[in-house]
Amino acid sequence: xxxxxxxxxxxxxxxxxxxxxxxxxxxxxxxxxxxxxxxxxxxxxxxxxxxxxxxxxxxxxxxxxxxxxxxxxxxxxxxxxxxxxxxxxxxxxxxxxxxxxxxxxxxxxxxxxxxxxxxxxxxxxxxxxxxxxxxxxxxxxxxxxxxxxxxxxxxxxxxxxxxxxxxxxxxxxxxxxxxxxxxxxxxxxxxxxxxxxxxxxxxxxxxxxxxxxxxxxxxxxxxxxxxxxxxxxxxxxxxxxxxxxxxxxxxxxxxxxxxxxxxxxxxxxxxxxxxxxxxxxxxxxxxxxxxxxx
Numbered sequence: 405x406x407x408x409x410x411x412x413x414x415x416x417x418x419x420x421x422x423x424x425x426x427x428x429x430x431x432x433x434x435x436x437x438x439x440x441x442x443x444x445x446x447x448x449x450x451x452x453x454x455x456x457x458x459x460x461x462x463x464x465x466x467x468x469x470x471x472x473x474x475x476x477x478x479x480x481x482x483x484x485x486x487x488x489x490x491x492x493x494x495x496x497x498x499x500x501x502x503x504x505x506x507x508x509x510x511x512x513x514x515x516x517x518x519x520x521x522x523x524x525x526x527x528x529x530x531x532x533x534x535x536x537x538x539x540x541x542x543x544x545x546x547x548x549x550x551x552x553x554x555x556x557x558x559x560x561x562x563x564x565x566x567x568x569x570x571x572x573x574x575x576x577x578x579x580x581x582x583x584x585x586x587x588x589x590x591x592x593x594x595x596x597x598x599x600x601x602x603x604x605x606x607x608x609x610x611x612x613x614x615x616x617x618x619x620x621x622x623x624x625x626x627x628x629x630x631x632x633x634x635x636x637x638x639x640x641x642x643x644x645x646x647x648x649x650x651x652x653x654x655x656x657x658x659x660x661x662x663x664x665x666x667x668x669x670x671x672x673x674x675x676x677x678x679x680x681x682x683x684x685x686x687x688x689x690x691x692x693x694x695x696x697x698x
Contacts, residue, residue, distance in 0.1 A: 409667065409675070410658055413574035415482030416678070418685060420490055420564050422497045430501040431620060433557035438635040440557075441620065443546075443565065444498055445612035446605070447491050448505060449512035453535055454488035456516040457579070460532040463525065464582045473581055480575040487568055494564060504615045512608060526586070530593055533583040534601030536576065540657060541646050543572035545639075547668040559686035566687060570671045577657040595651055602647075606640060673698055 433440040458481050465477045499505040523531065546553065546569045554562050583594055613636055617623055622632040649655055670692075677695045678684050687695070 408658065409570075409574050409671065410577045413479055413483075413571070415479055415486070416567070416571070417486050418490065418567060420493065420560050420685060422494050422560065425497055425558075425560070427497070427500040429558055429561070430498050432561040433554055435551075435556045436553045437620070438617075438622075438632060439549075439553040441613055441616045441622075441632075442609070442636055442639060445609045445616055446542075448495060448498065448508050448612045449515075449608040450539075451488040451491040451495070452509075452513045452516040454484040454491070456520060457484050457532050457536070458488070459520055460528045461579070461582065464529060464586070468582070468585060470585070473578075473585060476575070476578045477582065480578040483571045483575055487571070490564060490568075494561070502616055502619050505612075508608075508612050508615070526593070527597075529579075529583050529586060530597035531601060533579040533594065534597035534599075535605070536572075536579040537598050537647065537650050537657075538602060538605055538643060539572045540576035540660075541643055543569035543576070544660075544668060545642060545646065547670050550670055555689065555692075559688040559691070563685055563687040566670065566674060567684060570674050573668075573671060576660075580657050591653055598647070598650055602643075610636065669696065 430444060431437055431440050433443075461477050461481050461484075465474060465481075468474050468477065495505070495509055499509070519531070520528075546565065554565065587593065617629075617632045621628070623629045649660055673695045674684065676698060682695065683691075684695075
């Protein structure tokens with residue numbers, strides 16, 4: 405069996421070039437335009453959660469003595485800091501295309517800043533662990549639907565998303581382990597934070613998705629509108645379905661089936677390809693075939 409993806413995961417820093425791209429590139433997947441819009445809607449707020457996570461993990465790190473957990477905290481801080489930087493750069497492209505994108509991004513940015521002021525340590529760690537539940541699950545879901553959602557898409561944006569999803573799976577256990585380190589005896593609060601995080605993700609993503617669908621003409625007639633709303637509903641329903649193990653008292657991200665016996669082939673091959681010096685800043689169909697060929 406392939407080594408567990410959450411073992412000794414590295415920090416990788418990439419710089420993706422988005423500034424020269426035309427606004428129409430915002431609809432970046434020809435495999436599924438609606439997936440483009442869903443991912444874009446998520447992207448508008450996620451870098452500000454990632455900044456929140458970095459602050460949360462830095463506070464936790466100062467209170468942790470366990471060397472392995474401290475190493476993992478350092479690694480998630482590094483990965484998420486680079487994610488935030490890259491998605492903020494990508495958001496500049498979205499703001500060229502969508503009139504309300506700036507206001508939506510500003511709202512998300514201010515909201516997480518306010519949370520950092522208001523949340524006590526337990527809330528900070530709990531909300532981070534809850535949120536990371538869904539970035540982890542989305543990481544697996546997006547890669548598992550690669551052929552359907554991303555196979556034919558802009559090579560740079562696809563490369564951004566593959567990298568992000570691979571790393572979300574790699575560091576999926578860290579925020580959970582930090583919560584357990586401090587508050588293992590309060591599982592009801594952990595579950596509460598999972599639900600709170602899910603509601604936040606849904607509310608932030610939904611309003612951005614609706615705006616982007618309007619701009620792209622998906623609400624021009626009832627049939628297209630129903631298809632657009634059906635897509636986001638089906639994705640969120642799938643997220644709920646694969647979240648079921650999270651609510652168990654014996655749950656741990658390392659034991660989620662999609663992170664162990666059913667590891668995604670793209671994720672395994674991408675890690676190997678990058679480790680061997682392969683260029684992963686652009687991934688077209690030919691490059692993905694090369695990555696998978698090993």
